[in-house]
Amino acid sequence: MNLKKIADQVIVITGASSGIGLTTARKAAEQGAKLVLVSRDQDALERLAEELRQQGCDALAVAADVGKQEDIQRVGDRAIERFGRIDTWINNAGVSIFGRLEDVPMEDSQRMFQTNFWGVVNGSLEAVRHLKQRGGALINVGSEVSDRAIPLQGMYSASKHAVKGFTDSLRMELEHDKLPISVTLIKPTAIDTMFTVHARNYMEKEPRLPPPVYAPEIVANAILYAAQHPRRDVFVGGPAKMSAMGAYYTPRLLDRVNQRATYKNQQSEQFSSPNRRDALYEPDPSAELCERDATIDKVVESCPYTAVSIRSKPILMSALIGGGALLAAWQYSRRRPLLR
Template sequence: MTTTLKPLREQVLVVTGATSGNGLAITEAAVARGAAVVAVARNAAALDALRARLAADGGRITICVADVSDAEAVERVATTAIDAFGGFDSWINNAGTGTYGTLEQVPVADHRRVFDVNYFGVLHGSLVAARHLRTRGGAIINVGSILGDRSIVQQGPYCATKHAVQALTDTLRMELETAGAGISVTLVKPGAIDTPFPEHARNFMDQPPRLPQPLYAPQVVADAVLFACAHPRRTLYAGGGGLLASLMAQVAPRLSDFVMEAGGTRAQQKPGDAGDPARRDNLDQPRADALRGSRDVFARKSSIALQIQKVPSPLLVLGVLGAGAAVVLGRRRRGAGR
């Protein structure tokens, strides 16, 4: 079956984690561009407010309160989409959670909870979406992370889940292609995005957490995701900073380790600024949601690297970028040897 995706304005999208950060940006942008959205999250009050706000402007939106770690709840999402819009065309697995702290500091129960949401939530959504899209075609977009390419200190469980999501996504794509299902499967890999994630994450460090620069606005991720809904792509990096970090990890993994060991913890700490206390620690229960983090930070509103990836044959451009990174690293190594 040939993979043919509808224009975005003709689609119904399912978006998990829709009340905060990247999910909220995806939902707002999709509705603004004429798509219908099934917004999914744990936060019932935030979902009600989101529906009221977007519907008041003529947006097509329905909501479903669900924790994606619950397989039965995810099945209910599909039923909601069918009841409201007759089905869906793209399913976006975006919901996620995390912790800050060493592998030893984070209790095993919290490791499992991060996997329940970030990995099993994607698995549940992918299986439900694939089953419903087999007869009509469509797209499954999983929101991963550059931390699926390059692990970072203090976020071990989160990094592990994003590595697992990459493997899951690649396997799903191959299985659906073998079956001729006509379903596009895309992995979107954001870099550091200015969302409430550091405030929502459970923190075991002795300082408040933050995300390191360069930061990008959540709309950059929304741009990548909505593009993938209408244009088949294997992978899209949201943010040039993340793409360069990924390339560096592949070209010089040990150098990347040393850089991370030397400054990774400090780059993820914000002494004296814990952010909005109403958002703190949503690992087990929803907390206050928002589009952006509560701190005053600079976040880029667009990504040239993402726009390059949208062209029909971006591999040549990415190859040039990779070769350039290799040359720069080679010069640095030679300079250090002298």
């Protein structure tokens, strides 16, 4: 199928007021796209839309809760009313919860699923309703934990597994019906965004992302590439590919590596405040319109693996890099007795 250049597209972006969504919106605006910006914070969206309009971008701000079907239908209707069409729909909104599964209240887990999973379902089905007429791209932002769960973010991992299952099923149904819609699942590794700031925390210490942490621009570039070139899956960051390969080939080894390293690597030295704010139920204005988390010191600003993999049909490069990373993990695991 033929997808338009970014300059000729109308793009819907959920979760547009921070992190990956914000970076993607700014990059798409630089390339001349018309944008429909979606998040729960109308004030932040209006400020972003005004910023992009001053750069010559035609931007529409629509406040919506992606977990509510009626809100997402309103987003689609507003986009058609303003621009007459939708060319790419990006489901990016998401939030996490840190803590042992036994410690997380069920209502919090259900709320997170409402955003992470049902938000993708609502957005995808609304996108299909419009894209099936003229064609276009549907891009869902999953995670490296779409393929491999980790401790202390159990329900987040489950929600991203669910996103992967839904996306894969939808893709097959659309292809069966020969509809001109490209469906891509983006699977980033740890990314320098407001992820931990937005997340609800049930750990004693403040959450942090396990290194290496990559720049959000790498994800935005992958998303915008997929908006122009059909891709099934895109792993952002070599560790994401390594994790998926480990889940398939050496799941028990990866269990033990995670038991040893992931608990510690997801907790900082700082104790969590009882008055800590998050974005699980409502937006946190103090963290809006921020692409990056200023507390992260070392960020990987480029990823040759991702740059090569999205532009290459052969999987040799990803297999070599992933295999080398798995070998390194195996050698690390043999330095000490594994956890039993």
